[in-house]
Amino acid sequence: MTEATAGLDFLHTVEERRIPTFRLDDVAALDCVDLFKIDIQGYEFEVMKNARRTLADTLAVYTEVEFQSVYLGQPLFDRIFALLTEADFILQDIVNQQRLLGKNCHEAMPFLHATRLFWADAGFVKTLGGLTPDRMIRQAAVSHFVFRWFDHAFDMLSACDRAQGSGFSGQYRDLFA
Structure with missing residues (x-):
């Protein structure tokens, strides 16, 4: 967890585990993916970075994106946006926006409406070309x-x-x- 999550008592590490992983491009040969949906708690960029062949044949991507770091070393929206733009996707929509108060404001004025964009879901579609x-x-x-x-x-x-x-x-x- 990072400083951005200060004041969010429900966000804390309960347990850490090492889990074997495989690159998506090494697991299956898919000739066309209609929808690539991914929400894996801050590791979305790494999966997509290692799924370039799959993304080349994907029509739409729906992924959670963070605008403030939740997990240490986590790539934020700008890196996911750049990776998908490079793979010929355009941003179509940002939905389910979650906002929070900054740490100092949370402590001093917790009654305020949160305006700081924290995370959301982003939908990307393959360009027409x-x-x-x-x-x-x-x-x-x-x-x-x-x-x-x-x-x-x-x-x-x-x-x-x-x-x-x-x-x-x-x-x-x-x-x-």
Whole structure:
């Protein structure tokens, strides 16, 4: 734990264990991952750093990100953002934002509304470049059914229409009429 967690009595180390791990790229050969969801208490960056082949074939990533260090040596949002941007993802949404008061404020004025962004969940989607029409449709389905990112689903279907002359975006738009 770090200074950022001061005042959060419920956050404390109960036990430390060594657990054998394997790189995701070494475990399975996946030809296309629709959704890569990860929330492993501060180790997300290390997993993604060692899953570059998997990320290359992934359409969407949903991960917990920290803006203040919870665990010692933990990479923060900026490093995850840079890694995923380098892997051709764009940030689509930040949800479930958790905020807290700074240490001094927590002790002096615990009644204040917390405004300091602590952690959240971030959703990233693969950029359009290089996506086949089939993968555009799959990304639209993930955006619609999993995240309710209707605008992104429409954008993917519109791109598919341009690529293959389909009318999916019009049909999708009509669902909301």
